[in-house]
Amino acid sequence: MNIVVLVKQVPDTYSERKLSDGDHTLDRDATDAVLDEINERAVESALQLKEANDGSEVTVVTMGPDRATDAIRKALSMGADKAVHLSDSALHGSCAVQTAKALAKVIGTLGEVDLVLAGNEASDGRSGAIPAMVADILDLPALTHARELTVEGSTVTVRRETDDGVTILTTELPAVVSVNEKINEPRYPSFKGIMAAKKKPVTTLSLADAGIDASEVGLANALTSVTSAQPKPPKSAGEKVEDEGDGGAKIAAFLVSQKLI
Numbered sequence: 001m002n003i004v005v006l007v008k009q010v011p012d013t014y015s016e017r018k019l020s021d022g023d024h025t026l027d028r029d030a031t032d033a034v035l036d037e038i039n040e041r042a043v044e045s046a047l048q049l050k051e052a053n054d055g056s057e058v059t060v061v062t063m064g065p066d067r068a069t070d071a072i073r074k075a076l077s078m079g080a081d082k083a084v085h086l087s088d089s090a091l092h093g094s095c096a097v098q099t100a101k102a103l104a105k106v107i108g109t110l111g112e113v114d115l116v117l118a119g120n121e122a123s124d125g126r127s128g129a130i131p132a133m134v135a136d137i138l139d140l141p142a143l144t145h146a147r148e149l150t151v152e153g154s155t156v157t158v159r160r161e162t163d164d165g166v167t168i169l170t171t172e173l174p175a176v177v178s179v180n181e182k183i184n185e186p187r188y189p190s191f192k193g194i195m196a197a198k199k200k201p202v203t204t205l206s207l208a209d210a211g212i213d214a215s216e217v218g219l220a221n222a223l224t225s226v227t228s229a230q231p232k233p234p235k236s237a238g239e240k241v242e243d244e245g246d247g248g249a250k251i252a253a254f255l256v257s258q259k260l261i
């Protein structure tokens with residue numbers, strides 16, 4: 001199987017994340033950057049499929065600034081075979097639609113692809129839209145929010161879990177599958193894996209290399225834009241409930257007032 005995993009470098013959720021004052025885009029330099037945790041799980045799913053299907057190859061694809069190579073190296077050190085990095089300053093501020101179009105173009109440079117794996121959302125943008133958009137552009141079925149994933153022959157089956165319930169979805173390959181945070185526990189890169197990753201091929205593509213016109217991407221051409229932003233208010237102390245024999249009723253009344261029950 002030829003498996004592609006879409007991976008994104010995101011600000012570490014433990015760092016304070018903020019938008020740039022000028023154009024309200026994510027201030028990537030203000031935070032530590034990591035491979036998105038759900039994407040580690042997508043890589044793990046790809047590696048498990050590779051191990052179960054001799055002759056398979058796992059390619060990670062990312063669109064991101066220069067330092068996204070660190071996220072690529074992490075995926076390669078886990079065991080992915082090679083990587084493609086779409087990196088071009090003109091991509092700055094691209095919206096979800098532009099990102100999906102660009103990623104689809106990159107996937108189009110990789111020959112026959114059987115399975116495109118992604119996270120069901122990214123922890124920074126959180127639109128949760130890219131996998132379905134990529135599938136639509138490539139005219140492939142989209143099986144999203146996978147809690148379980150199996151491939152038998154040319155058939156892929158997922159257990160889709162969302163707040164609305166559980167659905168079993170099946171389709172023929174090629175397909176796009178997005179995985180959720182419960183699908184697996186990603187492996188830690190071994191020392192051998194880290195050393196091997198240094199020698200694995202990473203192809204860096206500019207917009208021109210990927211056949212993308214600069215007018216199709218970037219903040220100036222984005223379909224969505226942030227016009228103003230306010231920092232999150234600091235957490236308040238909360239409400240203390242004194243139990244005088246009626247603590248349960250007071251908590252229930254509080255939850256009702258917050259529309260939580």
Ligand SMILES: Cc1cc2nc3c(=O)[nH]c(=O)nc-3n(C[C@H](O)[C@H](O)[C@H](O)COP(=O)(O)OP(=O)(O)OC[C@H]3O[C@@H](n4cnc5c(N)ncnc54)[C@H](O)[C@@H]3O)c2cc1C
Nearest residue numbers: 025026063093094096118119121122125126127128129130
């Ligand atoms: C150079 C550059 C500058 C950017 N600047 C900004 C900015 O200033 N402000 C801003 O809001 N956004 C910016 N982006 C981010 C870009 O707009 C988002 O990646 C895009 O909108 C995806 O939305 P999301 O994170 O909500 O994806 P979701 O739909 O939540 O992600 C779902 C899954 O799709 C895949 N995916 C998503 N994005 C990528 C990616 N880039 N590469 C590979 N796989 C991916 C991952 O598997 C992810 O788990 C920039 C991107 C680049 C490359």
